[in-house]
Amino acid sequence: MAERERLGLRLRVFLFFALILCIAGAAIGAGIWAAAQRIGPEALPHLVLTGGAAWFAIALATLLVWQKFDENVARPIMVLSHELERESTASAARAGVDTAPARYLGMLGPAVARATAALDAERTATAERIATATRAAEQAKARLESVLSELKQAIVICNREHLILLYNTEAVRLLGVAESVGLGRPLSALMLDEPVRHALDRVEARFRAGRHLTHPDGLSIAVLTATVSGERTLAGRLGLIVNADDHSIAGFAISLGDVTSQIEAASGRDRLIGEMIDSLTAPLTALSAMGEILTDPAPLDPAQRRRFDAAIATESHRAAEAVARLAERHANLTSGVWPMEDTYSPTLFACILGRVPAGLRASLRVEGEGLWLHAETFCIVELLAHVLRRLVPLAGPVALTAERRGANVSLDLLWAGAPVSLATIEGWLAEPLEQTLGQMTGRDVLMRHRTGFLPNRAPDGRARLRLPLGSAIHDHAGAPAVPLPKRPEFYDFDLMNRALPADLAGQDLRHLSYVVFDTETTGLNPGQGDRIVQIAGVRIVNGRLLRGEVFDELVDPGRPIPAAATRIHHITDAMVAGRPPIEPVLRRFHAFAQGAVLIAHNAAFDMRFLGLKADAAGVRFDHPVLDTVLMSALVSDITAEHTLDALAERFGVTLLPEERHTALGDSIATGAVFLRMLDLLAARGIRTLAEAQAASDTMVALRRRQSY
């Protein structure tokens, strides 16, 4: 079949006509032979001449027919079949098929044209549908991203194996160590897993029994846990994620907030009450007894009386001091519990303008620059709106402005004319605010913010009512506290379908999680005191190099960095001054690499440096390790160079100039090279981690033999 097709349609048609010609020749030859038998050999020349002329005429006719046939049948069929073939493999709609050569093929030409047109139309429609769906998906993704990143709740989504599929910026902030938050990492690296498992068991039981249909909480359940370090207490909800098609459990989502301060405040209140009883009982017991003794009809002698007077003074003083101390603690507690937040003064003023009657609004004006401050905005808005409702009828038009005063920001009300007396203000503050919870007064709001109104005059002579408040906790002008990549690769739902990597060895190389890392050192001989000055790494999850999940830390090696080493990695003594020593950095890197396969270029070198201080850091780097030098030797010919630069060039990996020859840049390059090697490894039958390690071992043995 293949052999025949190789000959081509036109050649086969030609051969067919040539066969006809041969048969005609053979028939004429046989006729000449038969006639010569009858007539005798003398007629042979004549017969041959006539026969030859006849064959020549037939040959001419055959050639003419073949030529027409070739031109109008064979060639158009070839053209149409090529067109059909191209059409079927084309990725986009093409210009219509030229059916002019097929004009003698009856309906075939128009049929092909219609078929290709239909195919094109279908393809265009499909492309449009895909584009629309992709746009919708992109929009949904962008919306999800922006919602997640703006949420002040930490969101973490995990699959059934408790591996992280999604997390948001707040999760990184709240759960602390950025290196522990990462796709495909176990949840237990972030928080105490037990309460989560317990909550999950309960909600799963509810789901299996079908009780979620009637339960007020449906598939969600409250969860209280803590960060691994135990520093923060986290409260939130856990929701079960159920596959819509088969009702199997796909994973779960947790939203968490930091309740450390609330819990501290609650226990602080309990402690405060306990201390109040403790610190007041002693003086009050003494005072009440002394009071009773002094009112006793039996008089005390003068010396005794003086001692009692002194004791009464002492105990009264102690009681008063205790009350003052407790009051201060109480103020701190209440202000701590309030949901204070950073807010921008123009926003606050706009809210105030919205809360006063329209007639009043005309008399109000916002001036000056906007400042960030820290307050419970709802109550401050209510308080200032209330004060303005009282002030404007007295003072006329009022300007609102914010001013920085050292560590504080004050909100000022300014007006031309006489200042308002403190007594008047106190009167306003005693009135309940309109919209606050309960019967809260302005005084309560001020107490909780630990502030008060200061009436005075502004430098420009206007009367001023000043309300000092705390300035913003976060730096809203500068960079965010936690530097995060611009487009973090924060989620990967494909992980949802992945099984628990119980047995890493048999896992497909494409589905493993990797940490590709690189170290910079003071030299090449750890045995002679050379030390790590930098560790950097980047994660690969599900075949994606996650540039948003990197580890990059400088280390103080505790010894000077030789100039020769600085020339290579450009890290100077000044750059590592004040950096942590190796032990905590190793611990953090270990946490970052938990559950992953380690990859390095010339891994043995880096592993030796890691291993040197692992004991001191209390960690063990017993991860599976792959070496891109050995991998490269497996997939390239024996003479090829295996330097990282050579590999990057061979595999078409390009890096920004500033990334090159830094620990992180080299890690990223190594990771990219590794990912591109996977196909070549697969072509050599190396698909699982076990196979890769076995092949590496062979390569190590081979190289060792070569070096002898």
Add this chain to the structure above:
Amino acid sequence: MGHRVLIVEDQDSMALVLDHLVRREGCETTLAADPDAAVRALAGAPLPDLVLLDADLAGRAGLDLCQTIRGDARLAGVRILVLSARCARLDIERAFALGADAFLPKPFAISDLGATLRALLEPDPLPVTAEARHG
């Protein structure tokens, strides 16, 4: 009455008050400002008839002293009256379990202290608690 009372109290004002009230009942008093001083006072003769013990001594050492006294056979005849601001049911039960003969919650009425003292120093007193009386 001529009874001897050891007052264990680390707060000066309270010691002054207790000393005054106990003397007013006609008793002789010895003052100890901490458990060590109390142990020293109990080591010599004559033994007190009653120890008036503030359970809220610094370091919560008051009830420990109660146990120390009950662990010494020589002091078997010494009555113990415990004063404490911690007067939850558990605190009172613990005081009795550790050997207190009576418990008076702070703050107290001076008449209650006098009555309790007199009850404890009767020749064959029944254990009396102000708590029981207050119901």
